[in-house]
Amino acid sequence: MTIYxxxxxxxxxxxxxxxxxNGSQSVSEKTRQKVLDVMEQCGYTPNAFARGLGLxxxxxxxxxxxxxxxxxxxxxxxxxxQKLRSRGYDSLLSCxxxxxxxxxxxxxLLITKKVDSIILVGSNFVYERExxxxxxxxxxxxxxxxxxNAAMDTPNVYSxxxxxxxxxxxxxxxxxxxxxxxxxxxxxxxxxxxxxxLSGFQAAMEEQALSGGAPLVExxxxxxxxxxxxxxxxxxxxxxxxxxxGVIAADDTLGLAAVKYAAEAGYRVPEDFSVISYNNSMLAxxxxxxxTSIDNKLETLCEHLVATLFGILEGKEMPKKTVxxxxxxxxGTTRRTASDTExxxxxxxxxx
Amino acid sequence: MTIYxxxxxxxxxxxxxxxxxNGSQSVSEKTRQKVLDVMEQCGYTPNAFARGLGLxxxxxxxxxxxxxxxxxxxxxxxxxxQKLRSRGYDSLLSCxxxxxxxxxxxxxLLITKKVDSIILVGSNFVYERExxxxxxxxxxxxxxxxxxNAAMDTPNVYSxxxxxxxxxxxxxxxxxxxxxxxxxxxxxxxxxxxxxxLSGFQAAMEEQALSGGAPLVExxxxxxxxxxxxxxxxxxxxxxxxxxxGVIAADDTLGLAAVKYAAEAGYRVPEDFSVISYNNSMLAxxxxxxxTSIDNKLETLCEHLVATLFGILEGKEMPKKTVxxxxxxxxGTTRRTASDTExxxxxxxxxx
DNA sequence: TTGAAAGCGCTAACAC
DNA sequence: GTGTTAGCGCTTTCAA
Numbered sequence: 001m002t003i004y005x006x007x008x009x010x011x012x013x014x015x016x017x018x019x020x021x022n023g024s025q026s027v028s029e030k031t032r033q034k035v036l037d038v039m040e041q042c043g044y045t046p047n048a049f050a051r052g053l054g055l056x057x058x059x060x061x062x063x064x065x066x067x068x069x070x071x072x073x074x075x076x077x078x079x080x081x082q083k084l085r086s087r088g089y090d091s092l093l094s095c096x097x098x099x100x101x102x103x104x105x106x107x108x109l110l111i112t113k114k115v116d117s118i119i120l121v122g123s124n125f126v127y128e129r130e131x132x133x134x135x136x137x138x139x140x141x142x143x144x145x146x147x148x149n150a151a152m153d154t155p156n157v158y159s160x161x162x163x164x165x166x167x168x169x170x171x172x173x174x175x176x177x178x179x180x181x182x183x184x185x186x187x188x189x190x191x192x193x194x195x196x197x198l199s200g201f202q203a204a205m206e207e208q209a210l211s212g213g214a215p216l217v218e219x220x221x222x223x224x225x226x227x228x229x230x231x232x233x234x235x236x237x238x239x240x241x242x243x244x245x246g247v248i249a250a251d252d253t254l255g256l257a258a259v260k261y262a263a264e265a266g267y268r269v270p271e272d273f274s275v276i277s278y279n280n281s282m283l284a285x286x287x288x289x290x291x292t293s294i295d296n297k298l299e300t301l302c303e304h305l306v307a308t309l310f311g312i313l314e315g316k317e318m319p320k321k322t323v324x325x326x327x328x329x330x331x332g333t334t335r336r337t338a339s340d341t342e343x344x345x346x347x348x349x350x351x352x
Numbered sequence: 353m354t355i356y357x358x359x360x361x362x363x364x365x366x367x368x369x370x371x372x373x374n375g376s377q378s379v380s381e382k383t384r385q386k387v388l389d390v391m392e393q394c395g396y397t398p399n400a401f402a403r404g405l406g407l408x409x410x411x412x413x414x415x416x417x418x419x420x421x422x423x424x425x426x427x428x429x430x431x432x433x434q435k436l437r438s439r440g441y442d443s444l445l446s447c448x449x450x451x452x453x454x455x456x457x458x459x460x461l462l463i464t465k466k467v468d469s470i471i472l473v474g475s476n477f478v479y480e481r482e483x484x485x486x487x488x489x490x491x492x493x494x495x496x497x498x499x500x501n502a503a504m505d506t507p508n509v510y511s512x513x514x515x516x517x518x519x520x521x522x523x524x525x526x527x528x529x530x531x532x533x534x535x536x537x538x539x540x541x542x543x544x545x546x547x548x549x550l551s552g553f554q555a556a557m558e559e560q561a562l563s564g565g566a567p568l569v570e571x572x573x574x575x576x577x578x579x580x581x582x583x584x585x586x587x588x589x590x591x592x593x594x595x596x597x598g599v600i601a602a603d604d605t606l607g608l609a610a611v612k613y614a615a616e617a618g619y620r621v622p623e624d625f626s627v628i629s630y631n632n633s634m635l636a637x638x639x640x641x642x643x644t645s646i647d648n649k650l651e652t653l654c655e656h657l658v659a660t661l662f663g664i665l666e667g668k669e670m671p672k673k674t675v676x677x678x679x680x681x682x683x684g685t686t687r688r689t690a691s692d693t694e695x696x697x698x699x700x701x702x703x704x
Numbered sequence: 705t706t707g708a709a710a711g712c713g714c715t716a717a718c719a720c
Numbered sequence: 721g722t723g724t725t726a727g728c729g730c731t732t733t734c735a736a
Binding site for chain 4: 012013014015016019026027028031050053054055056
């Protein structure tokens with residue numbers, strides 16, 4: 001069933017059929033109806049490939065994501081897919097893993113498939129060394145590239161992110177203000193946002209000029225799912241003689257491990273031990289006490305990202321970088337402080 | 353840069369270029385090299401749309417999933433995407449939500465986009481009423497449809513699933529054998545596998561002919577992420593006068609809520625209160641004590657599903673339904689029993 | 705082994 | 721408003 005069959009049965013030319021297909025104004029209402037009727041009764045569907053060939057787009061966006069089974073990334077992918085779909089675009093998903101080479105490869109594949117844009121979900125796509133980001137710049141020379149949770153100053157690359165630095169900075173200050181001096185920063189990623197968070201922690205600690213020594217920082221390399229390994233890691237730190245009574249964790253999994261560790265070690269939480277983690281995912285409510293966690297407004301970020309993308313696709317000028325601020329959701333792993341009463345309003349900042 | 357440009361620069365016809373592009377045998381090694389060289393040096397990439405038009409495929413598989421932010425479904429999507437990609441296929445993801453109408457709509461869209469097959473991730477796509485599954489049968493008349501975790505006896509529909517019925521049946525029997533008579537079955541889905549699990553519970557309970565009354569069964573309707581609401585639900589059950597000392601939960605979230613409930617209610621787990629849940633996800637290790645949970649071998653299922661799909665695409669006859677058995681992973685929410693010593697070997701059963 | 709040419713199904717100038 | 725026609729970039733007979 002092609003446009004030719006329809007044109008024949010409707011007694012018009014294929015051009016007319018194509019016109020009603022594309023909602024052209026220059027078709028009389030009468031012929032439009034006739035054509036529509038024939039299409040309907042034949043159950044006709046235009047061939048997407050032919051259409052793609054003609055229009056040079058199949059209304060498809062490539063979504064790259066290191067690991068869509070990571071709950072946080074999965075959520076982001078979900079939000080983005082929903083919002084793309086609501087505007088009639090489909091999502092080609094590519095789970096790349098964390099290796100640069102695989103990312104480059106996937107990127108090229110997506111470009112080859114002629115997607116209209118590529119969305120990088122998660123800050124792990126942006127590396128510290130400029131040359132490692134060349135693959136993004138290259139892709140951006142073909143289609144607009146949207147980056148969630150990381151920033152890059154490159155033509156045709158647009159970033160939407162949360163202010164991780166400030167969120168962790170504030171959390172650290174708050175914990176220090178609560179009287180905890182031996183705080184451990186526990187993280188598992190050197191991604192763009194991972195680096196920003198770490199900086200936030202270090203800045204806050206240095207500012208306090210606490211305890212002389214360098215602040216305690218631990219990098220966890222194991223599986224993102226292996227809570228037990230994380231707990232063991234913390235135990236090993238203490239066994240090595242470094243005691244700590246507070247943990248700032250780069251994500252909720254690590255935070256949850258910290259709560260487990262504290263329970264095992266016999267600390268009372270939050271009286272003797274505090275934890276603040278990041279993401280405010282469901283995990284925050286899974287342990288006892290529940291985790292105080294920083295909410296980075298993922299849905300808002302995704303919404304904004306997609307809105308920006310469509311602006312670009314429509315040819316509008318759009319902000320190259322947008323930063324939203326996070327919000328600390330206080331639960332049982334921190335003591336109440338004076339700052340709790342402050343209104344923690346999320347502020348949306350646009351940067352050009 | 354098209355095939356014409358290449359043919360010209362290589363001094364051959366476009367047919368020859370096309371042949372090397374498609375790895376045809378009937379090209380002399382010499383011309384093949386020449387063409388390849390030219391392509392390389394021009395950075396030529398074939399136009400995917402034109403290719404799709406000619407070959408009538410873009411090597412793309414549609415993945416439908418009610419909610420890819422659900423950790424379990426996200427994991428399935430991840431596994432499937434990986435395995436498809438490793439065979440050179442791309443994944444068009446469509447998150448449909450749980451409404452039938454939206455599923456029908458998405459299905460049609462995917463067909464319109466000319467995917468080579470559709471994979472339904474999650475048992476919620478298969479309804480109890482035959483007519484509600486017509487949309488699947490219709491799609492199957494166009495492309496093979498693969499269903500994960502649900503079965504349908506329909507031409508061109510292939511199912512790969514875990515034996516949920518038996519897993520829950522065994523878990524229930526085990527708990528009863530452990531001396532718990534007032535067991536609550538806690539679930540949140542009427543999906544195909546949801547119904548199978550429930551049946552397994554009921555069968556085991558009826559067999560024991562316990563306590564006269566009907567077994568305690570509670571359906572939770574709230575958000576899949578709201579642990580507190582689940583705990584409240586359980587509390588309300590007891591407040592209504594129905595006490596229970598064991599919970600069989602249809603997934604780990606519900607199981608985790610049961611552990612929280614037990615702690616609040618002052619039960620000692622597992623001495624006075626047992627919990628067995630389903631999925632064996634990371635959540636099982638997030639509470640204290642940790643959850644005994646049934647592992648349904650998701651990765652194995654996905655692997656098998658994709659392998660089956662490729663068999664079909666290659667024109668082979670493949671089993672229409674494959675059932676794998678689950679495995680109970682025992683942790684802190686159940687007491688050790690005699691059956692623990694039994695070797696719980698996963699068995700793979702094929703049915704034609 | 706290679707080339708010429710006819711599609712694949714649609715879009716979009718251009719002419720009427 | 722509508723039709724004719726030339727592409728879009730590739731695949732694939734059919735001859736040579």
